[in-house]
Amino acid sequence: MAFKTSLSCACNVFFRHFSRTTLKSSPITQPKFPGAKTSWTEKLQFTEPSQYTPIPVYRVMDRTGNILDATQEPQIKDEILLKMYKDMSVLNVMDKILYESQRQGRISFYMTNYGEEATHIGSAAALTLDDLVYGQYREAGVLMYRGFSLQDFVDQCYGNSDDKGRGKQMPVHYGSKDLNFVTISSPLTTQMPQAVGSAFALKGTNKVVVCYFGDGSASEGDAHAALNFSATLECPVIFFCRNNGYAISTPVNEQYRGDGIAGKGVSYGINTLRVDGNDVLAVYNVTKLAKEYAVKENKPVLIEAMTYRVGDHSTSDDSSAYRSPKEVADWATNDYPTKKFRYYLESKGLWNGDKEKQLLEQTKKDVMSAFSVGEKKLKPKWTEMYEDVYKFLPAHIRKQRDSMVEHLKKYKEHYPIDSFQK
Amino acid sequence: MASKGTLTVLNLAGAGKLLSRRAFSTTRLVGAKQMTVRDALNSALDEEMSRDEKVFILGEEVAQYDGAYKVTRGLWKKYGDKRVIDTPITEMGFAGIATGAAMSGLRPVCEFMTFNFAMQAIDQIINSAAKTFYMSAGRVNVPIVFRGPNGAASGVAAQHSQCYGSWYAHCPGLKVVSPYNSEDAKGLLKAAIRDPDPVVCLENELMYGVQYPMSDEALSSDFVLPIGKAKIERPGKHVTLVAHSKAVETCLEAAKELAGKGIEAEVINLRSLRPIDTDTINKSVVKTNHLISVEQGWPSCGIGSEILARLMESEAFYHLDQPALRLTGCDVPMPYTQSLETAALPRPVDVVDAVKRLLKVK
Incomplete structure (x- = not known):
C-alpha cells in the first residue's frame, strides 16, 4: 500500500x-x-452541410450556344470542331437504328446515349489515343471519337466473325486494344479500382487513365476504394462521373444527400471540377485541364459532368414508369447538347441547315449499310467458345472441344453449321 | 442418411487424445536444408521480383510491417516503395487495383491478410480477373497472383477459418494452387507469378512456421513446379488418400499409423486444385482399388466431391472395390472452442478409422 x-x-x-x-x-x-x-475550437457545434457552399457548375456556353466569357472559349481547329459535331450526330443516328434492331429481336440488348453526347465527345477530344479509357457502358461516343467505326459497333452488337470480342460479350460491351479502350465489365464500378491500378502502372509516362462512371456507381464501395487509393497512391487518373440524374430508376435525390459526386472528391483530397455535361466546350476544357494536372503532378482528378439521361437506361427499361414524359421532353428540347453545339457552330459560320440535312441523310445510309453488312456476316468459328479461357488451352477444355467436333461430324444436319466461320 | 459416402467429422470422444497433433513428422533427409514454409514463400517472392521488375506486391501492411504473417519480410527494404505497396484497408480496392495493373502489363502479387477477407473482393477476382481474358477475346490477359492464408488456423473461429479451395476451383479462367510443404510453397508460388493467367495461391497459416527439408533443386532460383500436377508423397498399395494443404499432413500421419497395422496407404498431395490432376489419382486407384479424399473444407460441392465425381466418370471407377469416401471438415461454421475446433476437422485418427471401415479391417 x-x-x-x-x-x-x-x-x-x-x-x-x-x-x-x-x-x-x-x-x-x-x-x-x-x-x-x-x-x-472551444465552441461545441455541428458542421452542417448547409454551411458548405456547393461546387459550382463550370460552363462556357449558354443554352443557345453563346460564349459567356470569351477567355474560356477553347481554341479548337475548325476541322476538329466539325468532327466533334459529326460524331455526336452519328452517335444519335446509330442509337436510333440499333435500338430499333433490339426491338425487332435482331440483337439481345442495347443502350442508347441520348442526352450525354457532350460528355463523351468533349472529354474524348481533350485526350490522346495513348491515354487508356475505362468505360462504364454508356460511353460509345468516346470509342467512336477514337476511331471505332460504325461497322465495328454493329459487328460487336451482332457478335459476328468481325467482332473484336469474337462474340463473347453482350451487345454494347465494347472493347478495343488498338484504341486503348478496356472491354466493358457489367458489374457496376469494378472499373474504378482497376483504372487506379492501370494509372499506377502508367505513372511517369505522360499518359493518363480516364475512368467513366455514373451517379449510381458512385454509391458502390468500389468507388470509395478507387478514390481513396488514387489519392494515397498518387496515380494519374481522371475519374469522369456522368451524373445523368438516374441510376436506372433511382433518382439522384435517393442516391446521395451531400453535394453530389464532386463534393466527395475534395474530402478524399482530390482536385475536383464540376461541369455542365451538356456543354461540349466546357467538358473539353475541364478534361484538358485535368489531364495536364494529372500527368504533371501524378495525381488524380475528379470531374462531375451534370447531364440528363434522355433515353431509357437500356432496352430492358421503360422509364415512363418512374419519370414524366414532360420532364424528358424538356431536356430533349431545351438543353440538348448536340443542339447547343450546333448553335455555336452556326454562329461561327461552320454549320447550316443544308449541311445538317446532308449529314443526317448520309449517316442514315452509312448505318443502314453497316447494319445489313453486319447482319450477313458469318458467326465466329464455333470452336472459339473454347478459346481464351486460359492463355494456353488446357487438356480438359481441349477434350470438351474435341468431343464437340466429333459430335458435329455425326449430327451436323441438326446444327446451323453453315452460319459459322469454317 | 442423405450423404452416405461422406464422413463429416464430429467425434468429441476422440478429441482429447489428439492434443499433440501439432507435433509434425518431418522426414529428415540427410544433409538437406530445412526451411519454413514462410521462408520458402518469401524466397519465391524475392527471386521472382529480382527476375522480373514487373512483379510487385500490394496489400495491407505488406511493406514496412513485413506483412501480417511476415511472408514479405525484408522485401520492402530491398525493393522499396514502388515494388512493395501498403494500401488502405479495402480488399475490393486493392484487388481491383491489382487487376487493373495486371491488365496494363504489370505482374502484381496481391496479398490478402486471409482469404476470409478476400470475400470482400471476390467480384474483382471472379468477374474481372478470371473473365477478362475471355471477354476481351484473348486481347487482355491478367497475369496476377492472389495469395494469402486459407482455411482453418487455430482459435480464430468461423470468420477466419474457412477453406476457399472449392470456391475458386469452381471458376474457369482461374488457376488454383494449394501448397503443403516448403518445396510446394516455393515451386508453386513461383509458377503462379510466371503464369500468364490469374492464379489463386491458398496458403495455410499453421504451416507458415513449420520447417521442411528443401532439396538442392528446390533451393535453386530456377525451381518451378508445374501447376496442375499432383505429387505422390508416400507410395502405397492398399488405399489412396488424396488431400491438399494441411490435410496432406493428416494423411501422412494416418499412413504412418496404418503402416504399423500392415496397411500401405498411398498419399497424394494435390498441390493444384484447378486444374486437378485426375490422371495421378485414377492411376493410383487402379493400383489400390480404394479411395478416400481428405480435406478441411466443407463437404457440399467440395474438392472431395469433385475428385469422386471425376473418378466415377472415368474407367478407373470399375477398379474400386468399395464406394469411395469423402472425409471433410464438419458441415458447420468453425466453432471457437478449441475442443470443438479440433473435432470439426479431419484428424489422423479419423483417416485411420475411415480406412479401416473401407478395407473392412478391425
Whole structure:
C-alpha cells in the first residue's frame, strides 16, 4: 500500500512538472494528432452541410450556344470542331437504328446515349489515343471519337466473325486494344479500382487513365476504394462521373444527400471540377485541364459532368414508369447538347441547315449499310467458345472441344453449321 | 442418411487424445536444408521480383510491417516503395487495383491478410480477373497472383477459418494452387507469378512456421513446379488418400499409423486444385482399388466431391472395390472452442478409422 501511494505521488509530481514546462516552452497552437490537420475550437457545434457552399457548375456556353466569357472559349481547329459535331450526330443516328434492331429481336440488348453526347465527345477530344479509357457502358461516343467505326459497333452488337470480342460479350460491351479502350465489365464500378491500378502502372509516362462512371456507381464501395487509393497512391487518373440524374430508376435525390459526386472528391483530397455535361466546350476544357494536372503532378482528378439521361437506361427499361414524359421532353428540347453545339457552330459560320440535312441523310445510309453488312456476316468459328479461357488451352477444355467436333461430324444436319466461320 | 459416402467429422470422444497433433513428422533427409514454409514463400517472392521488375506486391501492411504473417519480410527494404505497396484497408480496392495493373502489363502479387477477407473482393477476382481474358477475346490477359492464408488456423473461429479451395476451383479462367510443404510453397508460388493467367495461391497459416527439408533443386532460383500436377508423397498399395494443404499432413500421419497395422496407404498431395490432376489419382486407384479424399473444407460441392465425381466418370471407377469416401471438415461454421475446433476437422485418427471401415479391417 505504501509503495503504491508513493508511486502515484511521484507520478503526479512528474506529470505536473512535465506539463507546466512543456506549456511554457512551446505552446500548442495546433492539434498534433497524426490524423488531423486543423485548428482547435472551444465552441461545441455541428458542421452542417448547409454551411458548405456547393461546387459550382463550370460552363462556357449558354443554352443557345453563346460564349459567356470569351477567355474560356477553347481554341479548337475548325476541322476538329466539325468532327466533334459529326460524331455526336452519328452517335444519335446509330442509337436510333440499333435500338430499333433490339426491338425487332435482331440483337439481345442495347443502350442508347441520348442526352450525354457532350460528355463523351468533349472529354474524348481533350485526350490522346495513348491515354487508356475505362468505360462504364454508356460511353460509345468516346470509342467512336477514337476511331471505332460504325461497322465495328454493329459487328460487336451482332457478335459476328468481325467482332473484336469474337462474340463473347453482350451487345454494347465494347472493347478495343488498338484504341486503348478496356472491354466493358457489367458489374457496376469494378472499373474504378482497376483504372487506379492501370494509372499506377502508367505513372511517369505522360499518359493518363480516364475512368467513366455514373451517379449510381458512385454509391458502390468500389468507388470509395478507387478514390481513396488514387489519392494515397498518387496515380494519374481522371475519374469522369456522368451524373445523368438516374441510376436506372433511382433518382439522384435517393442516391446521395451531400453535394453530389464532386463534393466527395475534395474530402478524399482530390482536385475536383464540376461541369455542365451538356456543354461540349466546357467538358473539353475541364478534361484538358485535368489531364495536364494529372500527368504533371501524378495525381488524380475528379470531374462531375451534370447531364440528363434522355433515353431509357437500356432496352430492358421503360422509364415512363418512374419519370414524366414532360420532364424528358424538356431536356430533349431545351438543353440538348448536340443542339447547343450546333448553335455555336452556326454562329461561327461552320454549320447550316443544308449541311445538317446532308449529314443526317448520309449517316442514315452509312448505318443502314453497316447494319445489313453486319447482319450477313458469318458467326465466329464455333470452336472459339473454347478459346481464351486460359492463355494456353488446357487438356480438359481441349477434350470438351474435341468431343464437340466429333459430335458435329455425326449430327451436323441438326446444327446451323453453315452460319459459322469454317 | 442423405450423404452416405461422406464422413463429416464430429467425434468429441476422440478429441482429447489428439492434443499433440501439432507435433509434425518431418522426414529428415540427410544433409538437406530445412526451411519454413514462410521462408520458402518469401524466397519465391524475392527471386521472382529480382527476375522480373514487373512483379510487385500490394496489400495491407505488406511493406514496412513485413506483412501480417511476415511472408514479405525484408522485401520492402530491398525493393522499396514502388515494388512493395501498403494500401488502405479495402480488399475490393486493392484487388481491383491489382487487376487493373495486371491488365496494363504489370505482374502484381496481391496479398490478402486471409482469404476470409478476400470475400470482400471476390467480384474483382471472379468477374474481372478470371473473365477478362475471355471477354476481351484473348486481347487482355491478367497475369496476377492472389495469395494469402486459407482455411482453418487455430482459435480464430468461423470468420477466419474457412477453406476457399472449392470456391475458386469452381471458376474457369482461374488457376488454383494449394501448397503443403516448403518445396510446394516455393515451386508453386513461383509458377503462379510466371503464369500468364490469374492464379489463386491458398496458403495455410499453421504451416507458415513449420520447417521442411528443401532439396538442392528446390533451393535453386530456377525451381518451378508445374501447376496442375499432383505429387505422390508416400507410395502405397492398399488405399489412396488424396488431400491438399494441411490435410496432406493428416494423411501422412494416418499412413504412418496404418503402416504399423500392415496397411500401405498411398498419399497424394494435390498441390493444384484447378486444374486437378485426375490422371495421378485414377492411376493410383487402379493400383489400390480404394479411395478416400481428405480435406478441411466443407463437404457440399467440395474438392472431395469433385475428385469422386471425376473418378466415377472415368474407367478407373470399375477398379474400386468399395464406394469411395469423402472425409471433410464438419458441415458447420468453425466453432471457437478449441475442443470443438479440433473435432470439426479431419484428424489422423479419423483417416485411420475411415480406412479401416473401407478395407473392412478391425
